[in-house]
Structures are given as C-alpha cells and as structure tokens.
Amino acid sequence: MIKNIAIGTGRRKTATARVFMREGSGKIVVNGKDIKDYFATESQARLVIQPLLVTSNVNKFDILINVCGGGLNGQAAACLHGVSRALTQVDPDARPSLKANGYLTRDSRMVERKKYGQRGARRRFQFSKR
Numbered sequence: 001m002i003k004n005i006a007i008g009t010g011r012r013k014t015a016t017a018r019v020f021m022r023e024g025s026g027k028i029v030v031n032g033k034d035i036k037d038y039f040a041t042e043s044q045a046r047l048v049i050q051p052l053l054v055t056s057n058v059n060k061f062d063i064l065i066n067v068c069g070g071g072l073n074g075q076a077a078a079c080l081h082g083v084s085r086a087l088t089q090v091d092p093d094a095r096p097s098l099k100a101n102g103y104l105t106r107d108s109r110m111v112e113r114k115k116y117g118q119r120g121a122r123r124r125f126q127f128s129k130r
Helices: 042-054 072-090 092-100
Strands: 006-012 015-023 028-030 061-068
Touching (some): 015 072, 028 042, 042 072, 072 092
Antiparallel strands (some): 006 015, 015 061
C-alpha cells in the first residue's frame, strides 16, 4: 500500500474535499475518476491544479481527492483549498507563495438562509394593493 505523505481538508460553501497526497507522477483522481472526467469544464480542472503550478510541483505528487456536497464549482474550489493545505505540510517553503495567491484562505461565503413569510432569503411574496 502506498503511504500518504500529506492530508489536507478543503471547504467551500457546502462542499468538503479530503485530499491525500502521495509521491508519484502527477496523476489526480477525484472520487475514483480522472480529474478531466470528473469536472465538467476545463477551468474547474485547472483551478484544482493551480497550487501545484504556483509551487512548481506539477508532476511530483499523485493526488487522491474525495469530495462531497455542493456543486461542481464549489467542489473545485474546495479541492484547491485542500491541495494547498496538503502542499504546506509537504513543503513549508511553499506557504508564502500560496498565501500570496489566496489559496490558503477559506472562502467563508455561504448561502443566506430562507426567512419565514418570504419566498427566499430576500425575495418577498408579490404584494397586492387590492
């Protein structure tokens, strides 16, 4: 069995990604599928690889990601956060460059809750004067 050298947890909205980093050839697997097969657009797949490009670690690690919750954009951002956290465990010298690009910051924006007596968070029911 191959040993994980770093584990990182990334979150965005309601998506949570667990990232397992191992030494290898640069293969990235998300929920049992290749990264290009899992994410619908090329930009989502590119977003996940961004921390590796910044720290020039593209073909040094095999990455296994388990992600659940949210939509594909939120999941891609959660994967980015998790990969960045795992990279800081492997290479502490990469932390300043990751921090400068904002990859280590948890994006805390969440969906506002629906209020009672309304159709949504801010949307009201239609007002009738007569």
